[in-house]
Amino acid sequence: MATRTAAVPAAANAVRRRLEVPDRRPARMIVLLLIPVALLAVIGLGAILSASSVLAIREGVGNLYYFKRQAVWMGVGLVALVAASATPPRVLRRLAFPMFVGSVVLLVATLVIGTRAYGATRWLVAGPVTIQASEVAKLTTILFLATLVSRKETSMHRLRDFMWPVAVSVGLVGVLVVLQPDLGTALMVAFGSFAILLASAAPFRYILGGAMFGTGAAVVTALASPYRWARVTAFLDAGSDPLGGGYQVVQSLVALGTGGLWGVGLGASRARWSFLPNAHTDFIFSIIGEETGLAGSLMVVLLFVALTVAGTLIAFRARDRFGRLAAIGITTWLVAQALVNIGGVTGVLPITGVPLPFVSIGGSALLTEMAAVGILISIARDSAAGGRP
Amino acid sequence: MQPGSLRRLNARLVTVGVLLVVCWIAIGYRLVVVQALEADVYADQGRNQRLQRETLAADRGKIFDRDGRELAVTIDSVTVYANPREIEDPTTVARLLAPLLRMNMLDVLDALTTDGTFAYVARQIESAEADRVREARLPGIYFLTEPKRVYPMGDLAGQVIGFVRADDNVGLEGLEFQYEETLAGTPGELLVERDPYGRTIPQGEYEVVPAEPGSDLVLTIKTEIQFAAAEALERAIERTGAAGGSIVVVDPATGEILAMVNAPTFDPNDRSGADPVLFRNRAVTDAFEPGSTMKLVTISAALEAGIATPDTLYEIPRQLERGDTTFTDATNHPSELTVTGIVAHSSNLGTIMLGEELGARELHRVLYAFGLGQSTGLDFPGETAGLLRTPDDWCETTCIASTSIGYRVSVTTLQMAMVFATVANDGVWVQPHLVREIVDGRGARVPVDPLQRRVVDVGTARSMRAMLEEVVSGGTGAFAAVDGYRVGGKTGTTEKYLYDEQAYSEDDVVASFIGMAPIDDPRVVVAVVLDSPQRDASGGKGAAPVFSEVALAALHQLGVPPDGE
DSSP states (O other): OGGGOOOSOHHHHHHHHHHTOOOOHHHHHHHHHHHHHHHHHHHHHHHHHHHHHHHHHHHTSOTTHHHHHHHHHHHHHHHHHHHHHHSOHHHHHHHHHHHHHHHHHHHHHHHHHOEEETTEEEEEEETTEEEOHHHHHHHHHHHHHHHHHHHHGGGTTSHHHHHHHHIIIIIHHHHHHHTTTOHHHHHHHHHHHHHHHHHSSOOHHHHHHHHHHHHHHHHHHHHHSHHHHHHHHHHHTGGGOTTTTTHHHHHHHHHHHHHTTTOSOTTOOSTTTTTSTTTTTTTHHHHHHHHHHHHHHHHHHHHHHHHHHHHHHHHHTOSSHHHHHHHHHHHHHHHHHHHHHHHHHTTSSOOOOOOOTTTSSOHHHHHHHHHHHHHHHHHHHHHHTTSOO | OOHHHHHHHHHHHHHHHHHHHHHHHHHHHHHHIIIIISHHHHHHHHHHHHEEEEEEOOOOOOEEOTTSOEEEEEEEEEEEEEOGGGOSOHHHHHHHHHHHHTOOHHHHHHHHTSSSSOEEEEEEEOHHHHHHHHHHOOTTEEEEEEEEEEOTTGGGGHHHHOEEOTTTOOEEEHHHHHTHHHHHOBOEEEEEEBOTTSOBOTTSOEEEEOOBOOOEEEESOOHHHHHHHHHHHHHHHHHHOOSEEEEEEEETTTTEEEEEEEESOOOTTOOTTOOGGGGSOHHHHOOBOOGGGGHHHHHHHHHHHTSOOTTOEEEOOSEEEETTEEEEOSSOOOSEEEHHHHHHTTOHHHHHHHHHHHOHHHHHHHHHHTTTTSOOOOSSTTOOOOBOOOGGGOOSSSHHHHHHTTOSOBBOHHHHHHHHHHHHTTTEEEOOBSEEEEEOTTOOEEEOOOOEEEOSOHHHHHHHHHHHHHHHHHSTTGGGOBTTBOOEEEEEEEEEEETTTTEEEEEEEEEEEEEEESSSSOOEEEEEEEESOSSSOSIIIIIHHHHHHHHHHHHHHHTOOOOOO
């Protein structure tokens, strides 16, 4: 079976091998993946510089403070990307379990000794760096679920074999992050897992059941905390109370509308002047849309579409089930997170507080996301190794 | 896995990718809606929350005396305000702040504990005082610069210049009120984008319409003469025990008011304890019955009508009965008097005879021609017209008699000064005014061009001046004499009419003297009116010496060479 997982028509591969033409498709996939990632990261740096400078000056840390921090994290992330891309998928598969355990430990530690801010316990402080364990957990959970499902794929029609990997990975991490509380991360893990199951041989009825269970759990969690419920109602009727729960979304739409077709120009955002809270984190897309207009915001959308296509292609051409599931899980997580973020910013989805991948400020998130891209590259490279597995 | 199964798995995988791309298309459409189709709505909302229209205050014009001395200027003062939200311990802050501002600690505490983010603590204080507060570095205490109107000459011309409202420097009284539009200038406008903390967004729209500064006023007032008049009036009040008084000094040829003084007065810099009654420029706003000074008008009318000459001799009876009133003369004089003698001895009976010969209509005509019963049109708020009844309302019995000698008619000190100024100016009345020039923000000067009209012939005016000189040299106004100058004038002493009681007072009089110098070519007319003097309670004894003092000072200040001994 493993020999047939490669999606490329066998005849074409055979021709290539005979003509001794090197297979350029993995390289093309990697380029298709790296171009949007690199551009998004650069756009992110620029947007952070603009969005955070007013805030940074007010805080008296110098207008480049947040920009520098993100640049440093980007350097660290680049190292992680290269390291991950150089690690073969089989090694990653073996590392998946210890990494998962490690991130669960971090999540528990966060709950116990984490730093509270804005009504949530999300950060572990270690000297000069703060670690957001939930960001790391997104990747490790998806990787771990990919190993579990790839191993049990043939027996997934048995409810027990379907249940326990999902329960262990998604369930455990979900509970730990919701306790912080960080519903957004739980949602992203759920999306990634949903994609893994959807791309696997698991029966639809189980997936549907799991999805319904997850949705139910999400609604209950939302109902259980007033602030989250306020976000949902604010989303349903944003204009009714522009200074209340819907304030952020209204200001975000104002920023996007102010940008119009071509934007107000780089560094000329008005929203960053304390109108739009979290302009450099969750609402960075509004600043991009304001400064560069519809042209710029559609460009970001196009980059994410390229990322979607590249990730799906890598999954499609992955040599084995682990690579395939890990690739689609990672891709779906990254892309869904972008969709949920931009959907929230544009007022079509409730605000969930997830950052825009590669763009929003946040060291742990950027590091994890770049490592994830490294893993996608590793999987893409593996698909070429030896032509057919 | 079977080949069919692989195809199914591939289909499921592609489904995931396609679902994601479909979501992106939806997001892309939403962006087109927000940033293109409905962008204007959101952009306008943003503009509305950022754009602020602010008024830029215009610098208020200064007020100078005729020689360029500052009478009213605007300085930067410091206002102390608090942001109560930033003050955690208002009691301590109030306790530290109150002594620095020399304020009551509870008043300060009130300000520090108000709701909101802004409360005045002390407005428009001096910068030295503000510096002490600054050094204390108290939390939540801030400073702003506010323009403050100050009057360097203090109470010297308080009633003429008036004052402004402290809040916004809008003129409330006097010339500050009269010339509000001229002084205020045009406020400018600032259109600027601001963030919620009030900071200017540098990349935002910015539009400035600069404020047009107000024009300066150059007054006709000469500070030295104003000062001399104020001093003389003060001394006169002390000497006579009068309740108050007014002095007007006017240049008869130009109608320029050289001095306008009332006592008691007030300091416009600190009017906290002042009775608002003191704010009135009583020389212009209050009317009184002039009495004998009015004889100038009656006699002028008689000369003008040709029914008498200065030398026409009249047999003066001991008394005249009109209705149930008996008119007498207050002075001892020969039983025969020329017209000049009637004036010199202030003979009521002689004047009444001339007045009755003229008749009500002619007397009224001349009174009106001299500017009585109507406002002079002085550029000052609240001027009263006085009272001059139309001839139809004059009774058959006493009315002509009373009016001839300055009863039954009420006037302001200014109006009477202008009657004498008309005679001094060879019979031409020139409209009195307080502002000589208006100097706009660019330095362009607009001089005031006063109205003029002839009231009596040159000959009549000169004859009258000769009679007025006689009053001083050999009549009731001897105390008005000025060393080195030939002067003329007329005394007036009337029983004070009490408006509240609708009757004449039995104790109080209004004593006045109005004169001019030098008599051949008068350069100044000085009108002195004392209200209720208790000693020297007559025009000749109470007011005439004041005239002498003020006229001398004015002549000196104007550099008028002596023309007599």
